[in-house]
Amino acid sequence: MANPLQQFVIKPLIPLNIGGYDVSFTQSSLWMGLAVLSATLLMTLSMRSKSVVPNRWQNVTEMIYEFVAGMVHEALGHEGRKYFAFVFSVFMIVLMGNMLGMIPYSFTFTSHIVVTGTLALMVFLTATLVGIFRHGLHFFTLFLPAGLPVFLAPLIILIEIVSYLSRPISLSVRLFANMVAGHTMMKVFAGFSVMMAASSGLGMAGAVLPLLINTALVGLEILIAFIQAYVFAVLTCMYLKDAIELH
Amino acid sequence: MNDKSGELARKIREAQERQRQMAAGGNDGSGERGKDEKGKALRAGTDLVAALAVGIFLGYWVDRWLDTKPWGVIFFVFVGFAAGFLNIYRSQTGQDYKVGFKPGAPDSKTGRSQGENDKTE
Numbered sequence: 143m144a145n146p147l148q149q150f151v152i153k154p155l156i157p158l159n160i161g162g163y164d165v166s167f168t169q170s171s172l173w174m175g176l177a178v179l180s181a182t183l184l185m186t187l188s189m190r191s192k193s194v195v196p197n198r199w200q201n202v203t204e205m206i207y208e209f210v211a212g213m214v215h216e217a218l219g220h221e222g223r224k225y226f227a228f229v230f231s232v233f234m235i236v237l238m239g240n241m242l243g244m245i246p247y248s249f250t251f252t253s254h255i256v257v258t259g260t261l262a263l264m265v266f267l268t269a270t271l272v273g274i275f276r277h278g279l280h281f282f283t284l285f286l287p288a289g290l291p292v293f294l295a296p297l298i299i300l301i302e303i304v305s306y307l308s309r310p311i312s313l314s315v316r317l318f319a320n321m322v323a324g325h326t327m328m329k330v331f332a333g334f335s336v337m338m339a340a341s342s343g344l345g346m347a348g349a350v351l352p353l354l355i356n357t358a359l360v361g362l363e364i365l366i367a368f369i370q371a372y373v374f375a376v377l378t379c380m381y382l383k384d385a386i387e388l389h
Numbered sequence: 390m391n392d393k394s395g396e397l398a399r400k401i402r403e404a405q406e407r408q409r410q411m412a413a414g415g416n417d418g419s420g421e422r423g424k425d426e427k428g429k430a431l432r433a434g435t436d437l438v439a440a441l442a443v444g445i446f447l448g449y450w451v452d453r454w455l456d457t458k459p460w461g462v463i464f465f466v467f468v469g470f471a472a473g474f475l476n477i478y479r480s481q482t483g484q485d486y487k488v489g490f491k492p493g494a495p496d497s498k499t500g501r502s503q504g505e506n507d508k509t510e
Contacts, residue, residue, distance in 0.1 A: 297468075304443050304465075304472035312439030312476070316432065373432065 146329035150253055150322065170251045177238035177251070206234075210375065217379035218386060225272075225382050232265060233375035240321065240367030244360070252370075253321040255314060262314035265378045273385030284388060313377055320370050324363045331356045432480055437473035444469015 154166035188199035196204055210230045214222040236252060243250025251257050273281040285302040286295065331352045338349035448465030452458050 300468050301471045301475060304440055304447065304468055305475050307447075308436070308440035308443045308469075308472060308476065311442055312432070312435040315439060316435040319435070377432075 144329070144333065146326045146333060149249075149325060149329060152254075169249045170254065170257070173242055173249045173251050174235075174239070174257075177235055177242055180242065181234045181238045213372075213376060214379055217376070217383050221386055222379070222382070225379075228268065229375055229378050229382075232261065232378050233371055236261070236317065236374045237368065237371035240371055241364070243321065243325070244364055244367060250321050250325055252317055253325060255318045258314040258318040259310070261374075262310040262317075265313065265381060266310040269378075269381035269385045272382060273388065276386060277388050281385070281388065284384065309377075309381065313374065317370050317374055320366055324359075324366055328356060328359050328363065331359060433477050436476035436480065437470075440473035440476055441466065441469040444472065 152168045152170055154164075154168050155172060156167040158164075158166045184199070185203055188197075188203040191197070191200065193200065207230075210233050211226060214226050214229050218225060239250065239252040239257075242248055243252065273284070285299050285306065287298060287302070290298055334352035335349045335356070338345045338352065444465040444467075445462060447468075448462035451461035451465065455461065
């Protein structure tokens with residue numbers, strides 16, 4: 143029986159070694175490239191006609207655009223226009239990574255903590271740098287709540303800093319864990335089906351049950367793929383909001 | 390004939406009424422709220438663990454640095470827990486990770502920040 147975690151193994155397609163580092167072009171790189179390509183093609187090709195009455199593809203693109211635009215506007219207000227491109231890119235790469243991963247025989251690159259961690263760190267550093275550039279050293283008053291008694295300050299500042307540093311970790315672990323858990327579960331149920339079908343008599347007939355569950359799981363996974371991309375983008379907005387507003 | 394056009398006029402009125410309500414934000418509120426609740430529930434678990442992990446990591450390095458073996462980790466586990474619960478508390482009360490006790494709306498500022506101070510102490 144195939145190991146349900148086998149699907150997450152990185153396989154190099156074009157082995158490369160530069161300066162002692164393994165920088166092979168792997169199937170993960172391939173699917174990342176495909177995610178960028180498919181997102182770009184979806185956006186450009188569907189908007190080519192720019193009709194007032196949209197066709198289906200244009201409708202999809204407009205829906206995604208308005209969804210993210212609404213999210214950014216809600217969190218950041220008018221000020222958020224500058225950051226729309228950033229949030230939109232983050233949303234699209236995560237969404238495409240999750241959704242392409244739902245295609246059989248494909249690879250879900252968002253199921254690797256390296257990928258989600260890099261994305262989360264990028265978001266975290268962007269938000270922090272935006273805050274520092276906008277507010278200078280005043281940015282660090284973020285860690286000092288207003289009206290705090292002096293004798294509590296050392297403890298609270300410590301807690302606030304730990305809370306702030308935990309952001310990229312929870313952001314990356316959430317996406318990665320959801321993807322790994324979902325895809326493992328689907329594989330396990332698929333494995334049940336195969337094992338039961340290989341047996342004889344009643345087991346063979348029962349093989350259809352895990353298949354039914356798996357059908358439902360695929361639907362659930364598509365929902366989770368979208369929700370996780372949404373959560374990732376919303377939190378990006380929230381972090382940017384903290385950095386911009388500060389008060 | 391007359392009956393039909395009357396029905397059509399009624400339908401148009403109803404549709405216009407619905408549109409007005411949607412523009413006023415009656416529909417908007419409930420939809421956005423539902424989405425938000427789902428997101429919040431999904432966030433809570435990792436928030437606690439992540440803050441705890443940061444706490445243990447910091448404690449470990451403080452121990453290595455100051456040579457104070459178990460105490461750094463012991464202290465920072467508690468700090469990490471506090472930060473984790475702070476994360477959850479903030480996301481559940483709709484402050485969404487705002488570091489520092491600064492609720493968005495200026496009019497509720499005093500009331501809300503008071504309550505939060507009490508809770509975190």
